[in-house]
Amino acid sequence: MRIGELSRRSGVSSRALRYYEEQRLLRPVRRPSGYREFSEDDLDSVRRIRLLLAAGLGTAMIAEILPCMVEGNEGLAAGCPELLDALGGEHDRIAASIAELESARTLLARIIATPVPTPG
DNA sequence: GTTCTAACA
DNA sequence: TGTTAGCA
CATH class of the missing domain: 1.20.5 (Single alpha-helices involved in coiled-coils or other helix-helix interfaces)
Structure with missing residues (x-):
């Protein structure tokens, strides 16, 4: 999905979504057009990012934690x-x-x- | 119309 | 973070 759809579905501004990419919280692929292409999983990632930001964590820490979270759970995976x-x-x-x-x-x-x- | 980057407020 | 400019 493109940034507009992810923005609508997540309730997060496209400006913020681009910022998350810049902070390496999201890694959308690029279409030939240059447009970002987000996956369904990115929607879960955005929800987790908001949760972690609300928990007072900085983007650097969130970037480390994100890969350690699994499925619909908000807890950490046993791996980290x-x-x-x-x-x-x-x-x-x-x-x-x-x-x-x-x-x-x-x-x-x-x-x-x-x-x-x-x-x- | 939507998205992109860059830059300003 | 929102907004705006100028493109594609």
């Missing part, structure tokens, strides 16, 4: 255990970010709740 370490690191980074944000929120709430001393 080394990725679990990297993902664990990502998980920890997110946890650290959450902790910082919670701290900031608590501080802000305290500042908001603290009454200004009235002169006198």
Whole structure:
């Protein structure tokens, strides 16, 4: 299928799909016309890419993970255990970010709740 | 009309 | 990432 169809079926803009190719997340073949030709599997790939992006992963990491995912599943294939370490690191980074944000929120709430001393 | 690349906002 | 220009 061409980029327009994949875009419609995936709900992802053609601009984004070209970007994913540039980031080597997708490898469509080229027709003699120069048009990209995507496979049915690419539709699943796009869904996974969106899932992984939503999980806060960068395109480089996603490029490594994608080949390790199988069929309709969103889990990792047994073949790439080394990725679990990297993902664990990502998980920890997110946890650290959450902790910082919670701290900031608590501080802000305290500042908001603290009454200004009235002169006198 | 659709897609392509490149470039700008 | 959206949009636009100029092609094929």
